[in-house]
Amino acid sequence: MKRSYAATPAQQRVLRCVPKREDCLRWGEPPGTRLVPGVIVFFWLADGRGLWYLVRGVTDRTLSGWALADGRWRERLLDVRRLRRYY
Numbered sequence: 001m002k003r004s005y006a007a008t009p010a011q012q013r014v015l016r017c018v019p020k021r022e023d024c025l026r027w028g029e030p031p032g033t034r035l036v037p038g039v040i041v042f043f044w045l046a047d048g049r050g051l052w053y054l055v056r057g058v059t060d061r062t063l064s065g066w067a068l069a070d071g072r073w074r075e076r077l078l079d080v081r082r083l084r085r086y087y
Contacts, residue, residue, distance in 0.1 A: 004074040004075060005073050006071065006073075011040075011068070012071050019042050021044055021085055023087060024042070024087040025087070026084070027043075027080070027084055036055065037057055038054075038055065039054075039055050040052060040054050040055075041086050043078070044085040045082050045083065045084060046082045047082070051067045053067050053076075054068070061080055061081075062077050062080060063078040064077055
């Protein structure tokens, strides 16, 4: 399984924009807890950082998928307790 792969030029162009915190829903508000695989979501984390995330799988405690960084999708697990807001 690949640990990272290049984002398409279209993804890089569109996902360059970062949504404002006030435009995002709080984690735990529907439909945040019902994310489906294949969806790209922006998350604001508890430490104040934000990231675009391509969801691969969802459990009660973690999200598996890929985070966009430096034009590449990198495999990354996210602990749902770190999530604060999503778009």
